[in-house]
Amino acid sequence: MSSLIPIVGAAQNYAWGKYGSKSAVAQFSHSNDPSVSIDETKPYAELWMGTHAKAPATLKDNRKKLLSDVIASDPSKYLGSKVLSQYPTTNGGLPFLFKVLSINKVLSIQAHPDKSLGAKLHVADPSHYPDSNHKPEMAVAITDFEAFCGFKPLPEIDVLLQKIPEFYQLVGAEVAQTFHDKISSASREDGRRLLQSVFGKVMTASPETVAKYAKKMVARTKSQPELFGPVLADLIQRLNSQFPDDVGLFCGCLMLNHCFLNPGEAMFLHAKEPHAYISGNIMECMATSDNVIRAGFTPKFKDVDTLVSCLTYTTNPVEEQKQKPEDFARGTGDAKFALYNPPIDEFSVLQVKFEARTGLSAHIAGIHGPSIVIVTDGSGEIAVKGEKSQKAEPGYIYFVAPDVELSLSSSSSGSPFTLYRAFCEL
Ligand SMILES: NNC(=O)[C@@H](O)[C@H](O)[C@H](O)COP(=O)(O)O
Numbered sequence: 001m002s003s004l005i006p007i008v009g010a011a012q013n014y015a016w017g018k019y020g021s022k023s024a025v026a027q028f029s030h031s032n033d034p035s036v037s038i039d040e041t042k043p044y045a046e047l048w049m050g051t052h053a054k055a056p057a058t059l060k061d062n063r064k065k066l067l068s069d070v071i072a073s074d075p076s077k078y079l080g081s082k083v084l085s086q087y088p089t090t091n092g093g094l095p096f097l098f099k100v101l102s103i104n105k106v107l108s109i110q111a112h113p114d115k116s117l118g119a120k121l122h123v124a125d126p127s128h129y130p131d132s133n134h135k136p137e138m139a140v141a142i143t144d145f146e147a148f149c150g151f152k153p154l155p156e157i158d159v160l161l162q163k164i165p166e167f168y169q170l171v172g173a174e175v176a177q178t179f180h181d182k183i184s185s186a187s188r189e190d191g192r193r194l195l196q197s198v199f200g201k202v203m204t205a206s207p208e209t210v211a212k213y214a215k216k217m218v219a220r221t222k223s224q225p226e227l228f229g230p231v232l233a234d235l236i237q238r239l240n241s242q243f244p245d246d247v248g249l250f251c252g253c254l255m256l257n258h259c260f261l262n263p264g265e266a267m268f269l270h271a272k273e274p275h276a277y278i279s280g281n282i283m284e285c286m287a288t289s290d291n292v293i294r295a296g297f298t299p300k301f302k303d304v305d306t307l308v309s310c311l312t313y314t315t316n317p318v319e320e321q322k323q324k325p326e327d328f329a330r331g332t333g334d335a336k337f338a339l340y341n342p343p344i345d346e347f348s349v350l351q352v353k354f355e356a357r358t359g360l361s362a363h364i365a366g367i368h369g370p371s372i373v374i375v376t377d378g379s380g381e382i383a384v385k386g387e388k389s390q391k392a393e394p395g396y397i398y399f400v401a402p403d404v405e406l407s408l409s410s411s412s413s414g415s416p417f418t419l420y421r422a423f424c425e426l
């Protein structure tokens with residue numbers, strides 16, 4: 001078996017995905033496997049590229065064979081000794097899961113467990129928490145991307161609490177006033193407790209109470225837009241049209257950072273940090289897990305008590321949530337290389353982008369661990385140095401074994417030949 005293996009991902013048709021051929025997930029799935037027909041009436045939300053049992057990748061030339069079966073056949077060859085010893089596996093599991101997301105509607109207000117909570121949740125409720133892993137994750141914007149990411153700084157929440165009557169009434173005068181009086185002199189620990197008291201009141205209010213105040217607040221965004229400012233007023237109205245009278249209008253719109261990423265920008269979410277993606281196409285990479293603790297903007301199972309009790313309640317300005325790209329010295333030639341290297345071991349993501357010209361070439365020296373590559377734009381060729389090259393079109397996905405030197409060449413003048421490579425290297 002070659003060290004450069006064409007594979008096929010698995011699509012997830014969650015309700016928030018873009019519909020039919022508007023979705024990059026559908027476009028990539030069909031381009032990589034023309035036998036996949038695109039149903040224009042269906043949402044195509046996520047393209048999974050990994051070994052998670054819920055939606056494992058298969059071989060392009062033998063769809064009955066799982067990528068994990070190949071890895072299990074010779075783990076040290078396909079994972080490398082260091083990765084195998086840190087992430088031992090008996091069934092060919094990769095430490096990371098790589099995805100394309102194409103987002104039409106807001107995803108659930110959610111957080112992911114750390115390792116100890118993941119293990120507890122999986123034992124207690126395996127149907128909602130399918131594995132025992134943590135799920136730190138990173139989003140890299142392919143298009144303009146909008147998301148909620150982490151709690152707003154406390155003074156920003158206080159300003160909204162004091163000036164939006166429905167927010168103040170939902171939280172209740174006692175908690176709102178204590179928050180207002182104490183945050184300026186509170187220690188970090190006390191600040192977290194104060195934030196949890198406000199978030200907890202919002203999240204545990206009855207749906208009827210939430211709906212009552214949500215209707216009034218949405219009306220107020222039209223009658224008194226100056227109270228919210230144009231961006232927040234629009235956001236509340238837009239998300240209310242997606243999830244009418246939902247608690248996410250309070251716990252998301254009024255309490256979480258509303259951030260925008262340009263193509264090529266990225267953000268990293270530690271475990272137990274609240275977030276929700278709102279719109280756009282992204283590459284997403286995470287530790288191999290599907291443990292999602294949800295509490296708003298979703299028809300799925302909501303685990304409010306777990307979410308309220310597990311969050312870290314840290315607050316950071318949006319800029320601090322961004323994952324800045326770094327240079328990647330092992331990439332040489334005519335392409336630009338951007339490395340997104342978050343503070344965890346399971347994964348990093350490399351963007352490789354050529355100019356929109358033919359006849360360009362680049363090399364990537366060996367990465368000492370497994371990786372998965374997807375072409376997202378343009379076309380070209382990809383090869384293990386010295387071996388026969390393979391055509392590379394948008395949606396084509398490859399597993400790359402450790403310590404393999406890759407050669408790339410661009411054959412598209414229309415749009416820039418662009419690839420993303422998720423890898424684990426210790
Ligand atoms: N932040 N993004 C993620 O964690 C993705 O990997 C998850 O798969 C999605 O959040 C799942 O979204 P729903 O629960 O269906 O709303």
Ligand SMILES: [Zn+2]
Pocket residue numbers: 110111112137275
């Ligand atoms: Zn998430």
